[in-house]
Amino acid sequence: MQIETETTSDATIINPSGDVDLSVSRELQAAVKKVMEEKPQRVIVNLAGVPYMDSSGVATLVEAMQIARKQETRLVLCGMQDKVRSIFEIARLDKVFTIVDDAGAAASA
Amino acid sequence: MQIETETTSDATIINPSGDVDLSVSRELQAAVKKVMEEKPQRVIVNLAGVPYMDSSGVATLVEAMQIARKQETRLVLCGMQDKVRSIFEIARLDKVFTIVDDAGAAASA
Amino acid sequence: MSEAATSNTTELPPPFESLGQPEMRLELLSQPRYLCGGRSMVESVALRLGFDELNAGQIALAVDEALAIVIRHGYDKATDRRIWMSLWPAEPTTGKEGIHIAIEDEAKQVDPAGIKSRDVSEVRPGGLGVYLIEQIMDAARYEQRDPIGMRLMMTKFAKKNPSNDKH
């Protein structure tokens, strides 16, 4: 997995690419934590490059949401592929996260 | 695997979809033979829906080429994905077949 | 007693011993880097056994979660232990398109009744693995192996039968 992070004036965007499973979820966790420490107004996790995610990846994002809420960072997920959306739906987290189609929509969601 | 066949005024187009390996290459072989029996001027095998092919699929197409040559049918392959192109290249068949990008180009190749 | 015999023959997932030699059996080291191999194998075989892409992908997720639970809980993240995954098409035993999957380990034995999915309406990280397995599969059962280790038996059918009861 590779994780690229970009910062715009309004948001920090995290772009992981590759399957997110138990073997790499800690890398995502570390990247998210590092971004959150800056206390940005808005963090966008763009999942367009993630064909697969298991519960270890989901746990990382739930953790991110908990940090975000505490420090009033707005956390938005975007670019979800069907298989990844399916795990959020089964775990009933699709209504808990703010999930939008693409990075454009995520900038204002 | 599914195989759809369409006939236009100029050509018969065979559209297989799915991996072509030993478990399904006979279906492709049967579809190709049936089309060849009509002795059409031009047969286009559109591989756009084939993410993977092994040597049993390649053998079926080589056989088709041999039939085509005997009866002066023009055989054109198109829509090859990278992985499928790679087996034709390794087997040095990429120069033996007429291979074009898409069905449009195949109509006049 | 004859009632028990009848319900035994329709038990889901079927008893491990009743299924005979698996059509595929994978042994893997307890390393997270090999999870991808287990789930890809199951996903592509599920497609061949009649599942659509969404359901084949979900079966792969259930398998990934089951293997990850063994690595994290059964083996406490030790990377030198062994896990086995066995596959059978469901058709010969049930008459329906589908798949039976067994995940086996040699870890410490725990009470199967204690392996339960949690209430997911409480949003917190973790604890989703067993829940996902139960949601995705039509039937799942943890049991103790003889003489050591745990086994998870799972069954999923390619298409839900309009009538739930065939009898």
Place this chain on the structure above:
Amino acid sequence: MSEAATSNTTELPPPFESLGQPEMRLELLSQPRYLCGGRSMVESVALRLGFDELNAGQIALAVDEALAIVIRHGYDKATDRRIWMSLWPAEPTTGKEGIHIAIEDEAKQVDPAGIKSRDVSEVRPGGLGVYLIEQIMDAARYEQRDPIGMRLMMTKFAKKNPSNDKH
């Protein structure tokens, strides 16, 4: 003799017995419908072991061809026989990123020297399997198993070393 000893330690693929227990081992029925499971597993593991997508896909092709050869030639298309595929990362034995793969059967034994790739400039259907395996893998060797069956050992490295000789 010391020369032989040296060349033995650098033999490619390494002797099966020298590799120890495989990190993944798949047993499958000799049915074409299970080829997809074997090749998907290898493809995704190869990606994790450092191969790029094109090379991981080609390794999957080599494995598919090797399994298909066992089904067609070793088992004469019988669908009730067993095939084994074993995987090891190449790093521990060679110091380089890559993969060792063994494909084993219980078929009639043939002379390994007779299993050769043909001249592909002669265009005809069939006879490409062994050629593809040899082209794709960095090293491939057929051998007789003890006491029955054949074994194909294969090695491929993720990146070619600029210098071929490390010694």
